[in-house]
Amino acid sequence: xxxxxxxxxxxxxxxxxxxxxxxxxxxxxxxxxxxxxxxxxxxxxxxxxxxxxxxxxxxxxxxxxxxxxxxxxxxxxxxxxxxxxxxxxxxxxxxxxxxxxxxxxxxxxxxxxxxxxxxxxxxxxxxxxxxxxxxxxxxxxxxxxxxxxxxxxxxxxxxxxxxxxxxxxxxxxxxxxxxxxxxxxxxxxxxxxxxxxxxxxxxxxxxxxxxxxxxxxxxxxxxxxxxxxxxxxxxxxxxxxxxxxxxxxxxxxxxxxxxxxxxxxxxxxxxxxxxxxxxxxxxxxxxxxxxxxxxxxxxxxxxxxxxxxxxxxxxxxxxxxxxxxxxxxxxxxxxxxxxxxxxxxxxxxxxxxxxxxxxxxxxxxxxxxxxxxxxxxxxxxxxxxxxxxxxxxxxxxxxxxxxxxxxxxxxxxxxxxxxxxxxxxxxxxxxxxxxxxxxxxxxxxxxxxxxxxxxxxxxxxxxxxxxxxxxxxxxxxxxxxxxxxxxxxxxxxxxxxxxxxxxxxxxxxxxxxxxxxxxxxxxxxxxxxxxxxxxxxxxxxxxxxxxxxxxxxxxxxxxxxxxxxxxxxxxxxxxxxxxxxxxxxxxx
Ligand SMILES: Nc1ncnc2c1ncn2[C@@H]1O[C@H](COP(=O)(O)OP(=O)(O)OP(=O)(O)O)[C@@H](O)[C@H]1O
Ligand SMILES: [Mg+2]
Numbered sequence: 001x002x003x004x005x006x007x008x009x010x011x012x013x014x015x016x017x018x019x020x021x022x023x024x025x026x027x028x029x030x031x032x033x034x035x036x037x038x039x040x041x042x043x044x045x046x047x048x049x050x051x052x053x054x055x056x057x058x059x060x061x062x063x064x065x066x067x068x069x070x071x072x073x074x075x076x077x078x079x080x081x082x083x084x085x086x087x088x089x090x091x092x093x094x095x096x097x098x099x100x101x102x103x104x105x106x107x108x109x110x111x112x113x114x115x116x117x118x119x120x121x122x123x124x125x126x127x128x129x130x131x132x133x134x135x136x137x138x139x140x141x142x143x144x145x146x147x148x149x150x151x152x153x154x155x156x157x158x159x160x161x162x163x164x165x166x167x168x169x170x171x172x173x174x175x176x177x178x179x180x181x182x183x184x185x186x187x188x189x190x191x192x193x194x195x196x197x198x199x200x201x202x203x204x205x206x207x208x209x210x211x212x213x214x215x216x217x218x219x220x221x222x223x224x225x226x227x228x229x230x231x232x233x234x235x236x237x238x239x240x241x242x243x244x245x246x247x248x249x250x251x252x253x254x255x256x257x258x259x260x261x262x263x264x265x266x267x268x269x270x271x272x273x274x275x276x277x278x279x280x281x282x283x284x285x286x287x288x289x290x291x292x293x294x295x296x297x298x299x300x301x302x303x304x305x306x307x308x309x310x311x312x313x314x315x316x317x318x319x320x321x322x323x324x325x326x327x328x329x330x331x332x333x334x335x336x337x338x339x340x341x342x343x344x345x346x347x348x349x350x351x352x353x354x355x356x357x358x359x360x361x362x363x364x365x366x367x368x369x370x371x372x373x374x375x376x377x378x379x380x381x382x383x384x385x386x387x388x389x390x391x392x393x394x395x396x397x398x399x400x401x402x403x404x405x406x407x408x409x410x411x412x413x414x415x416x417x418x419x420x421x422x423x424x425x426x427x428x429x430x431x432x433x434x435x436x437x438x439x440x441x442x443x444x445x446x447x448x449x450x451x452x453x454x455x456x457x458x459x460x461x462x463x464x465x466x467x468x469x470x471x472x473x474x475x476x477x478x479x480x481x482x483x484x485x486x487x488x489x490x491x492x493x494x495x496x497x498x499x500x501x502x503x504x505x506x507x508x509x510x511x512x513x514x515x516x517x518x519x520x521x522x523x524x525x526x527x528x529x530x531x532x533x534x535x536x537x538x539x540x541x542x543x544x545x546x547x548x549x550x551x552x553x554x555x556x557x558x559x560x561x562x563x564x565x566x567x568x569x570x571x572x573x574x575x576x577x578x579x580x581x582x583x584x585x586x587x588x
Pocket of ligand 1: 229230231232233234235236237238386420421422498499500501
């Protein structure tokens with residue numbers, strides 16, 4: 001392997017004099033500890049390396065060893081349910097203070113799994129084909145794939161039984177008569193997207209259990225969403241809520257440059273909470289990648305790619321995967337720091353000019369696909385963005401906007417008023433909404449699109465009328481306008497507001513969301529009619545049923561459909577009652 005000698009060190013960036021050839025993105029080991037790094041620039045008499053571990057103590061003269069390989073991680077059945085650093089090295093206990101991983105460690109921690117073959121000797125296998133399944137002690141069943149790029153006829157297949165994840169399960173003899181061992185785990189370079197047989201259009205939502213998202217700004221399976229929000233607006237709580245309740249098969253949660261105690265807390269919760277769909281612990285479907293603020297900056301860069309690679313690995317087994325990254329801004333800051341130390345010409349906000357293309361590379365990896373094995377799977381990406389002082393025109397937010405399809409803008413005013421999730425309905429959008437309407441129709445929510453549009457229009461009108469109310473006073477406004485403000489209040493308080501900490505309401509099934517949507521739609525329709533008949537909006541707001549509607553999200557749990565239909569009946573009766581008494585007053 002090629003070697004190089006360090007000439008200059010600045011934080012995570014090292015310049016070295018090469019002795020032998022290196023290639024871009026080659027993984028290297030630095031010094032006696034064998035710190036992990038990656039070649040990020042090559043000149044005639046110099047290579048530049050980004051080191052992913054603490055570089056304290058590195059100095060000129062120290063040796064660097066090339067590996068001849070791009071930076072890779074080992075993918076296998078042991079990943080699910082685990083906690084790892086940005087280079088996919090296991091972390092035993094994240095709740096204690098780091099460093100969690102011995103510098104330079106890359107030994108693969110082998111484990112045993114019970115393997116059930118699904119092919120027979122003599123079968124011809126293509127890349128990505130499934131050779132069998134394993135059922136880990138915890139977590140869901142996994143499939144063992146022929147690594148992309150490998151194919152051949154099965155020879156020497158092992159019998160069903162327990163095997164270490166790094167011993168060959170079979171040999172594949174390819175056309176050139178070469179033999180390739182297939183093990184349960186294989187290496188994959190993190191920056192290279194895993195191949196698929198086709199990218200598919202996505203017409204199914206990834207359900208999050210959050211009404212403001214599922215009903216107003218949905219994200220499709222294989223979609224991509226950004227959660228920009230100023231300091232303390234609820235990005236982390238929202239991402240954690242999505243990780244808990246979204247209906248993905250596998251969750252990859254990347255804590256990138258954020259507080260370590262938050263991740264430890266999340267892990268603790270996941271070890272106790274059950275997945276409502278499977279009744280199994282949430283932890284069993286989760287992979288946690290921790291690159292917290294106390295860990296070396298450059299590894300944040302790698303952690304994002306490691307996360308997506310892991311997500312793609314499960315996608316290739318035919319699973320729907322959701323990846324949450326908190327926060328992509330910290331990742332961008334790592335790019336900026338490395339670029340600054342390299343003396344590159346800074347672009348907007350000091351970020352390197354390639355910030356935009358790096359964001360594109362990341363979000364591009366979201367997709368619903370037909371896998372090489374012919375199954376469908378998806379990777380849905382959701383990234384928090386932390387714009388300084390909540391200014392969405394800053395570079396990371398504005399470039400991210402170009403590549404995502406759902407934008408969940410967290411609003412400082414809403415957060416200060418403790419209105420959660422603080423997603424601002426007028427600053428957010430989803431370009432997936434149109435094609436997801438059909439899914440809701442098929443689920444029996446035939447007015448989904450109509451109601452969604454109605455709600456959004458109402459919220460838009462509310463904003464305009466509130467500006468007006470501040471000038472002329474609400475009492476001076478005509479009843480029709482006060483009616484709109486009343487409906488908007490119900491929509492906000494009774495529907496969009498949803499506490500992540502409420503046992504009853506932290507997650508809502510699509511059926512419960514649909515019934516709530518319908519009742520609010522009925523209310524708007526009926527109230528509009530009676531207001532046109534001369535009833536004052538204030539009289540409606542004083543009805544006991546209005547108060548019940550305002551509280552239905554907190555009071556009517558999942559599955560209590562009779563309670564919802566009683567509420568709907570009460571609404572009808574109350575409105576009729578109002579009209580009658582209004583007529584009587586008029587006649588008298
Ligand atoms: N959905 C929610 N339901 C109830 N409370 C919430 C919700 N979201 C946020 N909060 C409250 O707001 C606080 C701050 O939220 P969070 O830590 O998620 O903000 P953040 O945007 O990630 O902050 P930072 O910019 O520091 O990363 C939480 O501790 C919690 O009290
Ligand atoms: Mg946070």
